[in-house]
Amino acid sequence: xxxxxxxxxxxxxxxxxxxxxxxxxxxxxxxxxxxxxxxxxxxxxxxxxxxxxxxxxxxxxxxxxxxxxxxxxxxxxxxxxxxxxxxxxxxxxxxxxxxxxxxxxxxxxxxxxxxxxxxxxxxxxxxxxxxxxx
Numbered sequence: 001x002x003x004x005x006x007x008x009x010x011x012x013x014x015x016x017x018x019x020x021x022x023x024x025x026x027x028x029x030x031x032x033x034x035x036x037x038x039x040x041x042x043x044x045x046x047x048x049x050x051x052x053x054x055x056x057x058x059x060x061x062x063x064x065x066x067x068x069x070x071x072x073x074x075x076x077x078x079x080x081x082x083x084x085x086x087x088x089x090x091x092x093x094x095x096x097x098x099x100x101x102x103x104x105x106x107x108x109x110x111x112x113x114x115x116x117x118x119x120x121x122x123x124x125x126x127x128x129x130x131x132x133x134x
Contacts, residue, residue: 073102082095
């Protein structure tokens, strides 16, 4: 952004329309100095100890919305390999013939009811943490 564009911006967005080039440049200098101070403060402090705000926000989704977004699920049949000493990583229960399973895009498989409930409050796979719902 050129100096002329900056001055035009301030003139358009100033209700008084009495800004001159000198006052605009003075204001810009104040803002730049403030930002330099902020940057210096951030460099001096270890901000790695702070968790991002988004990590603290818990998303609550409707189970129907989750099911709609994920689409198809399958019934476990007697020849399904899941019946051979596999268990759902969410409930730690064994898979049984006749139950429903859901395979996520990351290829992890869970009981349908378990993963749908999980995804009501999380957006990632509980195994690999790949984002499932965006």
